[in-house]
Amino acid sequence: xxxxxxxxxxxxxxxxxxxxxxxxxxxxxxxxxxxxxxxxxxxxxxxxxxxxxxxxxxxxxxxxxxxxxxxxxxxxxxxxxxxxxxxxxxxxxxxxxxxxxxxxxxxxxxxxxxxxxxxxxxxxxxxxxxxxxxxxxxxxxxxxxxxxxxxxxxxxxxxxxxxxxxxxxxxxxxxxxxxxx
Amino acid sequence: xxxxxxxxxxxxxxxxxxxxxxxxxxxxxxxxxxxxxxxxxxxxxxxxxxxxxxxxxxxxxxxxxxxxxxxxxxxxxxxxxxxxxxxxxxxxxxxxxxxxxxxxxxxxxxxxxxxxxxxxxxxxxxxxxxxxxxxxxxxxxxxxxxxxxxxxxxxxxxxxxxxxxxxxxxxxxxxxxxxxxxxxxxxxxxxxxxxxxxxxxxxxxxxxxxxxxxxxxxxxxxxxxxxxxxxxxxxxxxxxxxxxxxxxxxxxxxxxxxxxxxxxxxxxxxxxxxxxxxxxxxxxxxxxxxxxxxxxxxxxxxxxxxxxxxxxxxxxxxxxxxxxxxxxxxxxxxxxxxxxxxxxxxxxxxxxxxxxxxxxxxxxxxxxxxxxxxxxxxxxxxxxxxxxxxxxxxxxxxxxxxxxxxxxxxxxxxxxxxxxxxxxxxxxxxxxxxx
Amino acid sequence: xxxxxxxxxxxxxxxxxxxxxxxxxxxxxxxxxxxxxxxxxxxxxxxxxxxxxxxxxxxxxxxxxxxxxxxxxxxxxxxxxxxxxxxxxxxxxxxxxxxxxxxxxxxxxxxxxxxxxxxxxxxxxxxxxxxxxxxxxxxxxxxxxxxxxxxxxxxxxxxxxxxxxxxxxxxxxxxxxxxxxxxxxxxxxxxxxxxxxxxxxxxxxxxxxxxxxxxxxxxxxxxxxx
Numbered sequence: 146x147x148x149x150x151x152x153x154x155x156x157x158x159x160x161x162x163x164x165x166x167x168x169x170x171x172x173x174x175x176x177x178x179x180x181x182x183x184x185x186x187x188x189x190x191x192x193x194x195x196x197x198x199x200x201x202x203x204x205x206x207x208x209x210x211x212x213x214x215x216x217x218x219x220x221x222x223x224x225x226x227x228x229x230x231x232x233x234x235x236x237x238x239x240x241x242x243x244x245x246x247x248x249x250x251x252x253x254x255x256x257x258x259x260x261x262x263x264x265x266x267x268x269x270x271x272x273x274x275x276x277x278x279x280x281x282x283x284x285x286x287x288x289x290x291x292x293x294x295x296x297x298x299x300x301x302x303x304x305x306x307x308x309x310x311x312x313x314x315x316x317x318x319x320x321x322x323x324x325x326x
Numbered sequence: 327x328x329x330x331x332x333x334x335x336x337x338x339x340x341x342x343x344x345x346x347x348x349x350x351x352x353x354x355x356x357x358x359x360x361x362x363x364x365x366x367x368x369x370x371x372x373x374x375x376x377x378x379x380x381x382x383x384x385x386x387x388x389x390x391x392x393x394x395x396x397x398x399x400x401x402x403x404x405x406x407x408x409x410x411x412x413x414x415x416x417x418x419x420x421x422x423x424x425x426x427x428x429x430x431x432x433x434x435x436x437x438x439x440x441x442x443x444x445x446x447x448x449x450x451x452x453x454x455x456x457x458x459x460x461x462x463x464x465x466x467x468x469x470x471x472x473x474x475x476x477x478x479x480x481x482x483x484x485x486x487x488x489x490x491x492x493x494x495x496x497x498x499x500x501x502x503x504x505x506x507x508x509x510x511x512x513x514x515x516x517x518x519x520x521x522x523x524x525x526x527x528x529x530x531x532x533x534x535x536x537x538x539x540x541x542x543x544x545x546x547x548x549x550x551x552x553x554x555x556x557x558x559x560x561x562x563x564x565x566x567x568x569x570x571x572x573x574x575x576x577x578x579x580x581x582x583x584x585x586x587x588x589x590x591x592x593x594x595x596x597x598x599x600x601x602x603x604x605x606x607x608x609x610x611x612x613x614x615x616x617x618x619x620x621x622x623x624x625x626x627x628x629x630x631x632x633x634x635x636x637x638x639x640x641x642x643x644x645x646x647x648x649x650x651x652x653x654x655x656x657x658x659x660x661x662x663x664x665x666x667x668x669x670x671x672x673x674x675x676x677x678x679x680x681x682x683x684x685x686x687x688x689x690x691x692x693x694x695x696x697x698x699x700x701x702x703x704x705x706x707x708x709x710x711x712x713x714x715x716x717x718x719x720x721x722x723x724x725x726x727x728x729x730x731x732x733x734x735x736x737x738x739x740x741x742x743x744x745x746x747x748x749x750x751x752x753x754x755x756x757x758x759x760x761x
Numbered sequence: 762x763x764x765x766x767x768x769x770x771x772x773x774x775x776x777x778x779x780x781x782x783x784x785x786x787x788x789x790x791x792x793x794x795x796x797x798x799x800x801x802x803x804x805x806x807x808x809x810x811x812x813x814x815x816x817x818x819x820x821x822x823x824x825x826x827x828x829x830x831x832x833x834x835x836x837x838x839x840x841x842x843x844x845x846x847x848x849x850x851x852x853x854x855x856x857x858x859x860x861x862x863x864x865x866x867x868x869x870x871x872x873x874x875x876x877x878x879x880x881x882x883x884x885x886x887x888x889x890x891x892x893x894x895x896x897x898x899x900x901x902x903x904x905x906x907x908x909x910x911x912x913x914x915x916x917x918x919x920x921x922x923x924x925x926x927x928x929x930x931x932x933x934x935x936x937x938x939x940x941x942x943x944x945x946x947x948x949x950x951x952x953x954x955x956x957x958x959x960x961x962x963x964x965x966x967x968x969x970x971x972x973x974x975x976x977x978x979x980x981x982x983x984x985x986x987x
Contacts, residue, residue, distance in 0.1 A: 385850075391825070392821055416861050502833035
């Protein structure tokens with residue numbers, strides 16, 4: 146992992162020419178993490194990938210998390226890996242849930258898609274869309290991947306109910322039409 | 327549209343042909359007509375050049391699990407391929423948010439159902455790093471032994487089922503015979519053949535019983551011969567060679583772009599194995615090699631996996647030789663149950679036990695991503711802790727899910743039979759793809 | 762039926778008498794009864810069905826691996842005659858639901874089950890297909906018997922191959938014990954007929970009555986047709 150001073154240097158490098166990209170850096174449990182402004186996420190990723198000394202060319206994982214009740218609510222994590230130096234860095238883009246418009250159309254948080262930079266992100270962005278409703282603009286084929294195509298709702302958001310049914314015991318057994326008799 | 331037509335398939339003879347398609351004035355017939363006209367709109371396609379889209383549905387003997395493939399064919403050549411996943415989606419990650427950290431372990435081990443020890447290690451390792459818990463050396467060695475046994479077992483199942491797909495049916499029986507020996511060992515150490523829940527946060531759940539080491543040594547003595555037998559069956563088999571040589575080639579750079587790891591990447595010539603480049607647990611103590619292929623076709627993938635089985639046996643032997651004495655789980659009572667003898671005498675131990683069993687331990691708010699090398703590639707676990715006794719988010723970066731992206735690149739341009747072989751050599755486990 | 766352990770000599774004499782045609786009447790009847798299996802046609806059919814069940818290859822998740830290991834040499838389902846796993850539902854008469862049934866997969870399973878021909882049986886292997894297992898959430902159907910009839914539930918997560926074999930043996934006894942019934946008669950499922958008999962939309966009252974009458978007449982011994 147890049148150590149804490151190395152992380153500061155990276156943050157400075159990204160900031161050059163694009164002020165306001167890096168919001169925060171943090172270093173805990175041996176893991177370097179950059180919190181990046183979602184508008185400039187592509188610049189940050191491109192810088193990390195293309196700068197010769199950095200060379201984080203492998204995207205290990207792209208996943209989203211819901212930090213409810215904290216705001217901003219959503220975060221998209223990019224786990225980057227530099228294979229030459231075996232170093233990992235985490236880039237986080239925090240997204241607000243846009244206030245629900247009046248009417249049925251719920252507006253979804255948006256982020257630029259990094260499929261051109263890292264083709265491996267294709268399925269993983271679809272998964273983040275499927276489960277959290279985060280729209281990746283520029284994704285070639287953004288649709289649900291694991292839930293049925295016509296499913297309504299974003300299952301892994303924290304306010305989505307877990308589902309399932311209560312276990313039937315004698316005390317809460319409901320009279321279901323007993324079709325086998 | 328097609329769905330309604332197909333629903334009554336059992337009764338076609340009684341009902342006769344559907345009037346909606348036969349009657350030329352109905353809108354459905356119009357749509358079908360348009361569709362066939364569009365297909366012929368090109369430069370006057372001959373019947374042999376017609377494009378056919380078939381659905382290899384989720385229930386299919388050759389897709390390894392419930393994977394649906396929409397294949398566009400021209401003759402026998404694959405032009406396009408779209409995998410449709412989700413038929414085994416179990417919502418494990420969502421379920422984990424509802425359960426205390428201990429209870430998450432049986433959930434996550436059922437994701438990729440052939441590499442359960444790796445999933446347990448990814449999750450337990452992540453949580454241990456989050457709370458800063460050191461696991462004792464004996465636990466590390468025991469974890470490595472079980473993980474390498476799991477790797478051998480996963481490769482055996484892969485070999486058996488892929489050989490079955492390619493027609494070498496007898497290998498299924500041979501491989502599962504070895505697999506049953508490994509499962510006997512798992513049963514000795516944990517009581518359960520599959521989904522053993524053997525790893526615990528802090529170490530392993532229980533020490534290995536008395537006869538385990540002897541039986542494991544017998545297995546290690548037996549296994550290399552057996553691998554040689556499998557090689558003797560397939561290595562120079564003309565049919566196998568014709569079906570796998572130079573099939574499913576993808577350049578190494580493309581594989582890296584697509585995020586592919588594991589035996590697929592190693593077969594293409596990239597010596598990338600998390601056990602060697604970024605040793606976790608105690609892999610640094612062992613002397614083993616990483617098999618790397620040259621061309622990256624199906625044959626190389628097969629050779630890489632067979633060789634990995636041999637290397638795993640070597641690791642297990644070294645681990646057995648160097649197995650340290652000592653506790654098999656950490657001592658920190660905040661995260662690990664105290665030994666039962668103490669419960670009768672020590673009040674503190676009783677309180678710890680009570681808290682751990684009812685509520686579970688709390689993890690301070692933080693997040694971490696931790697990756698291990700599973701038989702299919704890089705298996706990563708992301709845990710977001712919010713200070714309570716339940717994780718706020720558990721996400722697994724599953725290797726089968728990411729590797730599936732290269733399936734299209736591998737198969738386009740080849741024959742159907744080739745893409746069946748590609749799917750086999752890709753070794754997807756749909757439980758991991760769908761989670 | 763117990764065969765008395767007569768002495769070897771006595772048996773030899775009897776055999777000689779039989780060959781010579783000297784055994785008659787009651788002796789002959791006894792001799793034949795002791796040695797031949799007499800049965801009705803139905804019993805014979807059911808015995809044949811039970812000992813030659815063709816399972817459908819239907820592995821969903823982890824239980825599928827245990828199902829495969831039941832096929833392989835240690836647990837060997839071939840000794841019960843069921844090693845011929847067919848891939849096509851039209852050729853299979855038993856489906857083993859091995860694994861968790863997800864919401865997306867349920868209609869597919871139902872369609873595959875419908876494509877199987879009568880008589881057909883279902884084993885729900887493992888906790889997940891019997892009752893949703895450990896996954897009480899939005900994505901798993903809480904038990905396959907929410908949408909299809911299940912004959913045998915085998916508990917376990919995953920059940921050992923021997924447990925599945927035990928369930929399989931129970932299914933064999935079920936098959937042998939019952940006369941030929943389609944599942945609609947077995948479960949008295951009036952009103953579950955689908956598709957073709959109804960012209961459009963909801964089943965009408967007369968159509969339901971027709972279906973009920975058909976079930977009742979089949980019940981009276983015409984044999985099962987759905």
